[in-house]
Amino acid sequence: MIGALALGVWGTPRATYDVDFLILAHCNDPQPFLGLLRAAGFSINETWHDANPMAREVVLRLAHPTAPHFPVDLVFSLGPFDRAVLDRRQAVDFHGLTIWMSSPEDLVLMKLRASRPRDFDDVISIVKNPRLHLDLDYLWGWANQLGLHGELSYVLHAADTGR
Structure with missing residues (x-):
């Protein structure tokens, strides 16, 4: 799980209107997968x-x-960063259920990549979480590879200074 629901575990919870999952898959013929989703009662939002x-x-x-x-x-990706996100996922107890969540570092990077104003606030709340000890070497390594050096510098400074 990624997005605002994961934020509720690693940072300051906020209202959300969807649930986001990262799926690592390459599917030449999506019909069997779509058939499984439809059999489970899901429909595709074609309007969206x-x-x-x-x-x-x-x-x-x-x-x-x-x-x-x-x-x-469902967010599909085959990139190396997304592979790392799934490799580093963490099992979290969520109301008695074990849910796989992105690590706090990976959520920081995904939100910096999205670059919406609310994402910067979300990242600052993760960075300021006293329960977390973020792996800064990991963050800087991927921030440089993803072209997010400036964004990471900004949120680390903002979290340290309170803006």
Whole structure:
């Protein structure tokens, strides 16, 4: 799990309107996978996909009749960073369920990559979490590879100075 629900574990919780999962898969024929999702009651939100054509190849937005206004986003990737995210995922107890979450460092990097204003605030809340001891070498290594050096510098400075 990635996104705002993971933020609730590693930083300051905030309202969210979806749940995000990172899926590492390469699928030449998605029909069997889509069939499994449909059999489980999920439907693809074609309206969202039509409004977000750039995300169509990377994000599959789903709806389920038990929570029709709370979409599920499956984020597909085959890149080396996303492989590292999945390799480093952590099992977290979530109301009695074991949920696999991205590590706090990887959530920081994913949010810096998204670069929305709320993501910077989310990252600052993770950096300021006194329960965490972030691996700065890991953060700097990937920030440099992903072209996020300036963004990471900004949030580390903002977290240290309180802005």
